[in-house]
Amino acid sequence: MRWLMTFRIALRALARNKLRAFLTMLGIIIGVGAVIAMVAIGEGAKATIRAQISALGTNVLIVLPGSNVQGGVRAGTGNVTTLVDSDARAMTRELRSVAYASPVMRRQDQLIAGNLNWGSLVQGVAPEFEQIRDWQIDAGRFLHDGDMDSAAKVAVIGQTVARQLFGADDPIDQVIRIRNIPFRVVGVLVGKGQTGQGQDQDDTVMIPYTTMQKRLMRITYVQSIVVRAVSAEKVAEAQEQITLLLRQRHRIAEGREDDFTVRNLSDIAEAAQSTAQVMAILLGSVAGISLLVGGIGIMNIMLVSVTERTREIGIRMAVGARSRDIMLQFLVEAVVMAATGGIIGILLGIGSSQLLKTWAQWPTLVSPSVVAVAFLFSGAVGVFFGFYPAKKAAGLDPIDALRYE
Amino acid sequence: MSEVIRVQDLQKIYRMGDVEVPALRGINLTIERGEFVAVMGSSGSGKSTFMNIIGCLDRPTAGSYWLEGEEVATLSADAWAHIRNKRIGFVFQGFNLLSRTTALENVELPMMYNGYASKERHRRAVEVLDLVGLGQRQDHTPNRLSGGQQQRVAIARALVNQPSLILADEPTGNLDSVTSNEIMGLFQHLNRDQGITVILVTHEPDIAEYAKRQIVFRDGEVIADKANEQVLAVRAEA
Structure with a gap:
């Protein structure tokens, strides 16, 4: 009951100063919107790379001739003549981890x-x-x-x-x-x-x-x-078995180097994925910083608001508001602004990533977890940056507050 | 008649660095239910300090204060907030209404802090606004009301929780004499017809003439406490 009332009081206080509330929210709106859009771009890039790699075939291996040592001279891959077509047939025939060669x-x-x-x-x-x-x-x-x-x-x-x-x-x-x-x-x-x-x-x-x-x-x-390989999980096994088979077929003695190289595409996939991951983190953290700036904006306005509304606080205390009612009111105001900004920011972020998808053909991907985290984070920003101003308001002496001009 | 306020040896000393400034030097007073008291004195006489303590806004340095028989000087800040909400109605010189908030919402404000249902709040706020003669202007914000009307809203707000007493601090200080007369008439009406105890702080002797009892402060002490033999009648009913 009391909570509901405080909530209503805070909403009315915000409604009395709509433009200011909106401008304060703008910081959060832009911050959250940027987080959602940036992470969507990052995730989209990751998904695209993932799709391209799986189109290449993550369970594909490439065997190249090479690393053949002749009198201490190591030829580069591809320049030697050690692989023959029967090697390919032998792999398919003899190795259970190999589907086709x-x-x-x-x-x-x-x-x-x-x-x-x-x-x-x-x-x-x-x-x-x-x-x-x-x-x-x-x-x-x-x-x-x-x-x-x-x-x-x-x-x-x-x-x-x-x-x-x-x-x-x-x-x-x-x-x-x-x-x-x-x-x-x-x-x-x-x-x-x-x-x-x-x-x-x-x-x-x-x-x-x-x-x-x-x-x-x-x-x-x-x-x-x-x-x-028969599956992506069997790639490592196939790589091992191919190496063994070819060493045997090419009669390579124990302790001598292979005269071929087996390359695994999933290594390349991982490298590409981690590059995309770095990009996603980078974009996300830049956007996160703008959310932080938005939070500081809220704190700034709340501090101004507490000073400006000192008299109002005095009146409320005189008619029976307890310190914690005042505290809660200002805290709720900050959280409502941050959360509303968060919701608008989420819509903006989803909207702009859709726009990027349609107009710029960027492969964006809005993940629900990012939306949830952004919303919770904006609420937390409200609590964090609203706390000090609210504490300051609650600590006012009603006599001084009433006399404040 | 029962006691509303009793103070015994009430003292307040302000500390300004190393200097101690006594504002109240041992006040002994009793105010009964239904009284209309004017507390008078020049600035610095200690009357405002006295009001703040009576209004549970400030703590005495020493002495006791019983409100309706209960010792309240030592209660917690939250308990004071509750007392201010339920048992004391404040009326200030500067009206102290919330701007950009309708008269009705201003009157509802004290009820926001004690859990009335919205319908009940509305009903009672309309009722007291009618009582102070502002039933027609409940949706106006303070900047669209005259000074006298604003003070009526403030009085309605003070009345809305049916307090034991109304503390009015220079309620006519910002009003012209005609409006002052109307407001004082309203206090007299509330005191006479509703039986509400009114304590009025003023430095203007002619305003004090509306009260039934006059207490004069000087240098932190009560120098006079007398019944007003000829209570000033309101010239035109407000």
Whole structure:
């Protein structure tokens, strides 16, 4: 009852000075709004990075040849010829943690179709590559085992290549020439868009790795093997088993260095995630500081208000308000301002992050926990910064307060 | 008649650094229910200090104060707040109304601090505003009321919790003589017809003429305490 009354008294006092109350709240509104919006931007960036990485495949491993020691000279990765396609087949066959493995050869080449030409990334891959990288077929088919065995001159092309070389025409069964060798287009991939680094993933042509080896590169080894572990949890296990298997297959003696490197994408994912995390913390703390400034604004106005309303305090005491009633009144005023500012700030923050999403296409993400924390924090700011002015008001001597001009 | 106020050997000494300034030097007084007392004296006579102690706003340095038979000088600050709320109504020289607050809400103010339901508060506030002749202006804020009207609102506020006594500190100090006459008439009316004990502090002898008893302070002592033989009648009923 008494609480309710104090609440009502505080509300009336605020209503008597609406403009001032609003301006005081503005600090909190901006502070909370900034916190919500900034954290939403940070979280959105994190979510985007997470999505991009999982699109890359967090359970994907890459095996590169390298670290081969020959008379004390260590060659860099990729420059050695230790990996062969049977390594890839052995992984799939013998390791339970490996779902798929595919050799991957890559080179930049000029594509010619009719009177058009286009420079693109030519990848020599196995049929498993479709599952490893989550490619989908838009038209036609992907490469199959028969293509591998016969080193068939067939190609599956990405959306960008299809657009550049064939425009609106159907590319299926058309011919693309790579280094003067004709390839028949058997399939078109569904578009994937850009990577996080801005590379166009659809600007590619995939041909059987055997064809790549024999006809384009004239080599017998493979440049790399990509592996998909059965699950993200099995990545470390797969990494270990691949290392063991390859050491055994390559007959590497105990104590000698590996002649290959197994790379794990989740390491990269973690690094990217932690960068995003740092950014989110940075944005959040800058916004938090503005909330603190808002709190100081409340304290400032409350102190002015106590001095200005000394007479009112005296009157209230004379008609029967106890010190704690006065204290509570000013505290409630501060908290009401802070909490109302908090609510408006939350709406503003959600609104502006929606606006950023719609107009600037920023991937923002408003998390409910941040909203709750921001609201509680703004209330706490009210209590914290309202306490001293309220204490000062409650400590006034009614005689002096009544006489105050 | 029962006692409303009894003070015995009441003393108040202010300390200004090392110097002790006595404001009250042993006051002995009894005020009965239904009295209309004017406390007079020049500034510095100790009458304001006396009022503050009677009004439970200030503590005596020594001596005793019984309000309706209860020793109150030694009670806690919260107990005093309760006494000011329920048993004493204050009327001040400067009216001391809350600005930007309607007459009705000003009158409701004391009831905010003792848990009346909103409807009951409203009913009683309207009732006392009618009693002081301001029933028509309950929604006006103080800046839209004349000085006399503001003082009526203040009197209504003092009355609203049905106190044992009304303490009026220079209630006509800011008013012209016609309005002063009306306000004093209102006090007389409340005292005569409602039986409310009124203690009036003033330095103006002609205002004191409206009271039934006159107590004169000088240098912290009571130098005169007499019944007013010829109470001034109000010239025109307020």
